[in-house]
Amino acid sequence: MSTAPPAQPQAPPRQKEITIYSHSSLFYWWPVWVGGFIMAIDTFFSHEVMALVPVHTEPEQNRQLPWLKSEDGKSKDEGIRNVLVLPKGKELPKNKTTGKPEEPHLRIAHSKNVGVLFCTILLLVVFITNVPLRGLWSVIVIGTIIFLSIIFAILDWWDPILTYLSFLDIRINMGGYLFISIVLFALWCIITFLFDKQIYMVFAPGQFRVRLEIGEGETAYDTAGMTIQKQRSDLFRHWILGLGSGDLIVRTSGAHPMQFDLPNVLFLGRKVKEIEEMLRSRQVVAASAAPTS
Secondary structure, three states, X not given: XXXXXXXXXXXXXXXXOEEEEOOOHHHHHHHHHHHHHHXXXXXXXXXXXXXXXXXXXXXXXXXXXXXXOOOOOOOOOOOEEEEEEOOOOOOOOEOOOOOOEOOOOEXXXXXXXXXXXXXXXXXXXXXXXXXXXXXXXXXXXXXXXXXXXXXXHHOOOHHHHHHHHOOOOOOOOHHHHHHHHHHHHHHHHHHHXXXXXXXXXXXXXXXXXXXXXXXXXXXXXXXXXXXXXXXOOEHHHHHHHOOOOEEEEEEOOOOOOOEEEXXXXXXXXXXXXXXHHHHHHHHHXXXXXXXXX
């Protein structure tokens, strides 16, 4: 007669954990390196280069250059070109290796608007990431911009303003765009995917663990009486640059209550819903497991 082998004890099911990471303000700088790469591509396909010439160099149109004129009379090249005339006694930059005038090679966009747009993006990101505009302040700023736009239109001030701004000429060559974008993109990746992963909160049924400094250990707290508050009132930083990010505030209960601030959390709304659902599920399980009299 055969006997069945004893049943092996099964490992308890792994508890669901929700991890929330805090990001630095550098995360919001993605429009700068994205815009820089776009400007570099536009500059590359503009097929124009920048010539380095001395001050007071004068452009001349339709100047005939005898050495370019065809001698056989069969070709139609008359040797007429548009040229740059250097001041007397001045020379073009020379190649250090050959000693001959250096051929223009720095790629640059034909339109000045490319550099102006890049600098505008850079300054807006600097302002948004360093000046918090929460709640009413964001509404006031937007309302002020709309109000001034209407007033300027009524007073016909836009034409002189745009005429004045037309003198603004900012030009960056393709190498400048690439240098700024590559360095900023590398720093963005290192901070976002390496250092920011060291500051987090881990929520599990019954407890949550916290690490707010790089290199320090985790501290565990009970979720009983815990309150969660999300702040997403900075329209420009959280919604426009953060793509739905926000700041998380967690408060514990007990004899020694603690408050933890976790700024710049991505997809904060979805994360908070998952945590609240976990806490409700635990309360239901605890209530059903309680003994009845």
